[in-house]
Amino acid sequence: MKNAIVSAVIETEAHFHDIDPMNIVWHGNYPRFLELARVALLDKIDYAYDAMVASGYAWPVVEMNIRYAKSIALRDKILVEAAIVEWENRLKIDFEIRHKETNKRLCRAYSTHVAVEMETQTLLWETPPVLRQKLEPFL
Amino acid sequence: MKNAIVSAVIETEAHFHDIDPMNIVWHGNYPRFLELARVALLDKIDYAYDAMVASGYAWPVVEMNIRYAKSIALRDKILVEAAIVEWENRLKIDFEIRHKETNKRLCRAYSTHVAVEMETQTLLWETPPVLRQKLEPFL
């Protein structure tokens, strides 16, 4: 993906519990798909949830944006890619969902996160050193 | 409800995100409906989640059983009743879901919970005194 510092792709499929009465994945279920890719991405830089907690920082989502280009049907196999595209002041992750067989893009999304020092509950305007260290191999 | 020591009823409705491709509430979404009634019930005895934590005990679900008699459609208004029916060794809550307009029973369910002393992570085979105190006005 464009501007990707580091990225990861996962494969999943649309299950019965994801589908709405219009026979497509309900728009509000996409965040679960994105989460799978976000975790794979954070695993790659060794900074998934447990490591975040251990580092003393939480990274709450401050914005999520999802653009739905084409609908996803039951049993559609999809590839979800997540890429870190910004990290200096906030963490920004871009996402793309593609249909596995046709490779058509079904969805673009992003989430932005800010660091919160857990002990003081202070929101940081600059990324703490730990994230830079984790990203170093990819810069 | 039969054998109810104390009970509570909430009203809710089936929303778009609850409905599956068969145009009925997906069976796996009922636990959210039950939760609404369980919380109203525990509020009534002043022993909802925060009070549980304050008391030093967690009450994990060890069994959940749901019998689906009639399906629930989009926008159906439903009444969910929860009643404590056992408490001496474990906490057992019975549930009924009824259609608000027709009063027809749509679902029966129960959940059983055991007390876990949080400090020692010990499972208790007898209900701790705090629950008896909370239930006293209803015994």
Added chain:
Amino acid sequence: MKNAIVSAVIETEAHFHDIDPMNIVWHGNYPRFLELARVALLDKIDYAYDAMVASGYAWPVVEMNIRYAKSIALRDKILVEAAIVEWENRLKIDFEIRHKETNKRLCRAYSTHVAVEMETQTLLWETPPVLRQKLEPFL
């Protein structure tokens, strides 16, 4: 809300199943909160899901944006407001979530929808007359 043609507010609260390990509502659960307000809004103009289907149009979400200003904790009572702010070419709904007691704004969001003629599966670039009729009393 600013630019609201018509709006509706619902009250709900954060339940146990909405909360994540950080003890706040998981960001991906907000779409369910928004849905409650969207339905109340569409009820007000008599154009909720059943009426949409009857009119021959579906209105899929093409974009959803959520900005999380303050976190929502377990049992927090919240007000979710939804307002139609655009309708001529696409339907745009703005949302605000406020803390019921403090009235503090916790979240802003929007969803945009386009009309799809169900029979032909054609995406329309102009809103079909039915939506104008529904909105007439509010214009």
Added chain:
Amino acid sequence: MKNAIVSAVIETEAHFHDIDPMNIVWHGNYPRFLELARVALLDKIDYAYDAMVASGYAWPVVEMNIRYAKSIALRDKILVEAAIVEWENRLKIDFEIRHKETNKRLCRAYSTHVAVEMETQTLLWETPPVLRQKLEPFL
């Protein structure tokens, strides 16, 4: 599994959105885990949702029972096994969830389903021939 006519196992893990404030998978999220295994099982006999619809029958869940033996933590890798154990009058599927690394059993569950002839909306007390045909290779 005991009495299994045919079975399937899937592997998955507990994600952030599955976890509750007690730092374990919320009990009401297990049905999604079971669904993954149920679909793998029905795929094996070539009778998943699309084939069911094509056959003219729906198979709604009439009972679900879940016994939670040990909790599941964030990132725990789990194996979910589903097995058809009854089919002549109703379809009964037994489930087991095991911890992938320790092989410890975390959960047992079952779901029972009845056939409904979709055209007439009639509930059948005997399994229609199509299910016997699908199961033939495994009997």
